[in-house]
Amino acid sequence: MLTCFAPDLTPAAATYQLSEDESKHAVRVLRLNEGDAIDLLDGRGGLYTATVAAANPKRCQLRITHHETVAPRPYFTHVAVAPTKNLDRMEWFVEKAVEIGVERISFLRCARSERRELKLERLEKIAISALKQSGQAWLPQLDELVDYAAFVASVAPETTFIAHLEAGERTALAQVASAGLGCCVLIGPEGDFTPAEINLALGRGIRPVTLGTSRLRTETAALAAVFTAHLARPQG
Incomplete structure (x- = not known):
């Protein structure tokens, strides 16, 4: 129908x-x-x-x-990602993230971002199409592009995690995502977060996480975060 x-x-x-x-x-x-x-x-x-x-x-x-x-899902998934220069890759991410199930997507302007501006109209249409196709009842919130530092200052550090590629101890996202009823995951641009951006997040109490051993493209990492959180969330 x-x-x-x-x-x-x-x-x-x-x-x-x-x-x-x-x-x-x-x-x-x-x-x-x-x-x-x-x-x-x-x-x-x-x-x-x-x-x-x-x-x-x-x-x-x-x-x-x-x-x-339909009641909202008991687990809140929020992904904040630096949009790629090729917008098709972000469109693909939004479509698949909505199909899997995500509550909020934010877009970050980072030091190494290749895309400095973003219009949401096309992404919103893709989100609506994916919502209809997948039978989801709740349309996720899509946020305007914002500077990384401002975003980091606005989130709750106890439920926010940063997925970066620098050396250091990191916890698997699946492990920390299953410990609560919501999480926000920060995904950097193609060149990754800068050391200063990583330190800013860590200084706020945001914990570093890993999405696995592979080096993922930005949109793949963002989708992996959605999928991992979806599997880790309480079911039912």
């Missing part, structure tokens, strides 16, 4: 009008007709079932027939 994104839909609503893009896809591409069923999600835990009341390709009208609310 077709799933559409309805961010402004509320549980009290009896009817709903799809956006022009969603209307066109439902009526022109999928050829839905009056009486056909459709699923909706609002990105805030709400799942809806509806039927087509008027199959207009610009203003498809729906009649809501059922609503349920």
